[in-house]
Amino acid sequence: xxxxxxxxxxxxxxxxxxxxxxxxxxxxxxxxxxxxxxxxxxxxxxxxxxxxxxxxxxxxxxxxxxxxxxxxxxxxxxxxxxxxxxxxxxxxxxxxxxxxxxxxxxxxxxxxxxxxxxxxxxxxxxxxxxxxxxxxxxxxxxxxxxxxxxxxxxxxxxxxxxxxxxxxxxxxxxxxxxxxxxxxxxxxxxxxxxxxxxxxxxxxxxxxxxxxxxxxxxxxxxxxxxxxxxxxxxxxxxxxxxxxxxxxxxxxxxxxxxxxxxxxxxxxxxxxxxxxxxxxxxxxxxxxxxxxxxxxxxxxxxxxxxxxxxxxxxxxxxxxxxxxxxxxxxxxxxxxxxxxxxxxxxxxxxxxxxxx
Numbered sequence: 396x397x398x399x400x401x402x403x404x405x406x407x408x409x410x411x412x413x414x415x416x417x418x419x420x421x422x423x424x425x426x427x428x429x430x431x432x433x434x435x436x437x438x439x440x441x442x443x444x445x446x447x448x449x450x451x452x453x454x455x456x457x458x459x460x461x462x463x464x465x466x467x468x469x470x471x472x473x474x475x476x477x478x479x480x481x482x483x484x485x486x487x488x489x490x491x492x493x494x495x496x497x498x499x500x501x502x503x504x505x506x507x508x509x510x511x512x513x514x515x516x517x518x519x520x521x522x523x524x525x526x527x528x529x530x531x532x533x534x535x536x537x538x539x540x541x542x543x544x545x546x547x548x549x550x551x552x553x554x555x556x557x558x559x560x561x562x563x564x565x566x567x568x569x570x571x572x573x574x575x576x577x578x579x580x581x582x583x584x585x586x587x588x589x590x591x592x593x594x595x596x597x598x599x600x601x602x603x604x605x606x607x608x609x610x611x612x613x614x615x616x617x618x619x620x621x622x623x624x625x626x627x628x629x630x631x632x633x634x635x636x637x638x639x640x641x642x643x644x645x646x647x648x649x650x651x652x653x654x655x656x657x658x659x660x661x662x663x664x665x666x667x668x669x670x671x672x673x674x675x676x677x678x679x680x681x682x683x684x685x686x687x688x689x690x691x692x693x694x695x696x697x698x699x700x701x702x703x704x705x706x707x708x709x710x711x712x713x714x715x716x717x718x719x720x721x722x723x724x725x726x727x728x729x730x731x732x733x734x735x736x737x738x739x740x741x742x743x744x745x746x747x748x749x750x751x
Contacts, residue, residue, distance in 0.1 A: 408434065408460040409503075413452040414495035416459055417443045418476070419469060425460045426452065434460060473499060474527070481531045485544045490551045497552070500528055501613070502559045505620055517617065517651040522659075529609035532566060536574055536605060545571045546748075553706050561702060566612040568698045568744075573605055575744050604664070608691070611668030615695050618648025618669070642681050645673055667691030672699050677731035697733050697741060700724060717748045 408425065416424060420443045425434040437459070439448070452459060461469075477496040480489050504525045538544050549567045552560060619627060622644050626637050633641060648669045653660040660666060671692020674680035680696075704720035715723065721742055728735050 407463040409463045409466045411459050411461055411466070412495050412499050413449050413457075413459050414491065415473070415499055416449060416452075418473065419461050419465065420444060422461060422465045422469070426457050427460075429455065429457060474524070477528065478531050481534055483535070483538045483544065484540075485535075485538075485547060487547065487551070490548045493548055494552045494555065497528065497563055498555065498557065498559060501525065501563055502557070505559050505562075505617070517655045519655050522655055525613060526606075526610050529566065529613055530606055532570060533602065533605045533609050535570065536577070536602075541574050542571070542578065545574060550748075553702070561706070562613050562616055564702045564706060565615060565695065565699055566609050568702055569608050569612040569695065570605075571744055572694070572698065572740065573608060575740070607662055607664040608668075610659075611665040611691055612695055612698070614648070614652070614665065615668045615672050615699060616644060616648065617651060618644035618646065621647040621651075642673070645670060645682050663689055664691045668695040672696040675727075675732040676734065679732065693734055694737055697724065697737050700727075700733075701741060701745070717745050721746065 411419065416437075420439055424437050426437045427433065428435045439445075451457075473496055477493065477500065480493050480496070485493070504521050535541055535544055535548075545567060549564070549571065552567060553564050622641060626633060626641055629637070649660075649666070652665065652669060667689030668691045670682075671685070671688040672695045674683065674685045674688045674692055674696065676686060676693070678684045678686045701720050701724060704715045704723060705717060706714055721738075724733060724738055724741070727733050728738050
């Protein structure tokens with residue numbers, strides 16, 4: 396339900412995902428009027444917005460906004476709800492809310508790092524928030540049905556083709572990969588009572604590694620905030636010159652992390668995920684055409700390619716099915732771009748995935 400167009404131009408507004416509109420139901424919510432343009436109030440008919448109203452906004456691509464001041468007051472609630480939903484158990488309805496909450500928070504992180512004049516930087520406080528989100532997701536590995544929960548969330552998330560969805564999808568893929576590897580060896584290792592303290596210490600170290608993998612994955616493309624929107628959102632194949640600019644996102648991302656966090660910049664997993672994910676073992680990658688580089692760069696690079704192939708529809712090609720993507724990556728292995736053992740493990744993980 397619409398009201399009259401608002402007259403004040405002094406307020407600042409922030410876009411929210413339509414699926415989260417009921418988190419703001421007690422606050423003024425606005426949309427761009429589909430015919431007249433300009434912000435207008437969008438009112439719930441009863442105590443909350445109906446599913447039909449949310450579907451209307453989503454299907455028509457109508458942007459939803461709230462006042463920036465209101466959103467700041469509500470942001471902590473979004474984070475708390477994400478942590479609560481990820482704590483399990485997880486069903487399909489929760490998976491949808493997890494997607495909406497994650498995308499809202501991650502999109503704000505990426506948008507917030509873009510400098511007004513096209514520069515690039517990263518805010519330490521924002522980096523801590525994105526690290527917290529990664530940590531919430533790592534907690535899924537503790538669930539009894541971790542594999543099923545991760546796959547359920549992945550199936551919901553990968554249907555969204557927004558720019559920041561790629562980073563979230565890549566994080567989910569690395570967590571699914573880690574869970575698969577843990578499952579293979581979990582039942583083969585037993586600890587006598589006198590060594591249980593060692594087991595706890597090992598688990599703590601492993602969890603810290605998991606957090607670094609998740610954070611590295613979600614940050615691997617952070618340097619794209621320094622790339623012009625007209626290139627990131629181009630509905631065509633980039634020219635050679637434009638592609639050279641696009642490739643600069645790797646160095647941009649690494650510079651941003653180095654400037655704000657000495658701990659992260661010294662870590663092999665986070666460094667490799669950001670700096671090496673476009674390197675290839677045959678030396679054809681970028682930015683440094685390396686033939687020897689980090690495991691993180693190799694694995695995140697492989698998952699990055701798989702995720703892009705299966706979800707990224709381009710004007711010159713459609714999104715690939717899992718089997719088609721694996722065949723493309725198999726050819727890449729044959730010419731020496733990727734490691735065959737890493738691909739074999741990816742095949743085990745996703746060969747039966749279905750993309751609706």
